[in-house]
Amino acid sequence: MNDPEHIAISKSKGIQIDWTDGHHSDYGLVYLRQQCPCATCTGAHGTEPQIYQPDKPDPMNPFPMFKPTLKMNLVEAVGSYAIRIDWSDGHNTGIYSFDHLRKICQCAECKK
Numbered sequence: 001m002n003d004p005e006h007i008a009i010s011k012s013k014g015i016q017i018d019w020t021d022g023h024h025s026d027y028g029l030v031y032l033r034q035q036c037p038c039a040t041c042t043g044a045h046g047t048e049p050q051i052y053q054p055d056k057p058d059p060m061n062p063f064p065m066f067k068p069t070l071k072m073n074l075v076e077a078v079g080s081y082a083i084r085i086d087w088s089d090g091h092n093t094g095i096y097s098f099d100h101l102r103k104i105c106q107c108a109e110c111k112k
């Protein structure tokens with residue numbers, strides 16, 4: 001069971017978690033958005049997974065420079081096991097369980 005002891009949220013930078021076992025995780029915004037566990041992003045319904053691509057040029061957008069920088073509008077607790085993130089690109093169905101967050105930890109130790 002992975003429990004966070006402390007969660008530091010910066011809506012323009014990302015999330016840092018201190019776990020009860022002393023582990024520390026640091027998640028950047030784009031990485032978190034790409035790791036969204038919802039059915040749309042993971043293709044759970046048999047559809048093409050929609051992986052967020054911050055720098056992908058959009059041929060339909062004549063003003064690619066105006067693509068707004070990704071931010072979190074809201075982060076709210078879901079029970080005691082997860083958080084839900086409301087992204088500035090309108091996506092808000094991702095429920096990030098602490099188990100999932102711990103799994104996607106990017107620190108040198110976890111990457112091994």
Ligand SMILES: [Zn+2]
Nearest residue numbers: 036038041094
């Ligand atoms: Zn998603």
Ligand SMILES: [Zn+2]
Nearest residue numbers: 105106107110
């Ligand atoms: Zn780690």
